[in-house]
Amino acid sequence: MRAINSHNSMGIMTAEDALRILHGSYGDEPQPLDIVVTGQDVLDEASFRSTGVLELYERLFPAIERDSPDDIVRWLLSDDVGEPRHFSVGGQQISYRLDSRCFILRAGRRAIGLGFFTYDHASDLIFCNHVGIDKAWRGRGLARAFYREMVAMLDALFPRNIGVVLEVEPFDRDRLEAIIADLERTGRRQLAADEQDAVLRLLRVGWYDKLGYAVFSDARAMRPLACRSPSLDPSCLDPCLPSSDWSAGEEDYWLMWQPRTGVLQAEVRADQLWQNAVAAIYVEILAKSLVDDDPHGRRDYWDYATALVARTMQQTATIDVRLARCLADEDSTLLSRWRRLAIDLPI
16 A cells, blocks of 8 residues: 655755755754665665664654555565566456665665655556655755655666656645635634645645646646545455445545656647556556455455546546646645745645
8 A cells, every 4th residue: 555645845955955965964963864775775674674764654654644564665675676477366367567666865874764666667657655754854955855866866777767656635725715814814823633734735736846747637627637546445455344335445636747857748648648647556556566465365456446447547538638737826826825824834
């Protein structure tokens, strides 16, 4: 269950600053920083666990969004290592080929940042599973510098890739307008949990907008396309539990794409890329890797997940799909108003 979230810091940084930070030192008490990556620098479970990256992962992401540490280790060091894999579900032969990498940003040889990406050989797309920076190290653009460095390393590792795709939680513009207007009017500084969640959704989309991502959109309706994700609740993978309630765990996401350097957005058919991205994320990466662990016991989940993806494909087949800016003008205005409030709400 490779849920996505992004715990990042905002900030502006030049390329020179990024190189200084990632290849030199950072902070009031300078410490040397470096990046190591599984499959290249970290080759076994003991070395991986010794970095402290799994403890960082637990601190950064709520339990509902986290994968099992054992699953992460298996994907990174055993299953998703670039070799074709095969299994059978109900007499149907299934194959897939993934290469997952964890990038670990270290200070004093301990993890302070992580990035978990999966390259799908079938689509040549890279899926961004998780990106996070330890709270104590956020600020002054370190997250953005780390992210850009990881993408450059991914381009070197997978020269055929056509870009990175990811999910983001949709934000509600009307809800945000109401929240921000109330904050402006009353001067209050504390946000309720649901208000924080609403604002964080906008901040995360804004962060990816600054990185150059585009969102798959309905050109006629002028709004992002919603993609329904299969439930990732652990109960879905237990063959002894009923499947009748699985739909309660489904979520709608917007999908974003950032082309790799040298790939022009105008050269890509957005409708075909949309279909490829949906299939890569929800079938090749999520469903196949989950079902491969127990093909017989998880046949119902395979049928459920692939049927949901097929329904998404069918519902969007006649839509004029375009790649658009992540933030419309109205959204950028809301973001500016939020920043003027100067309320500290780390992503």
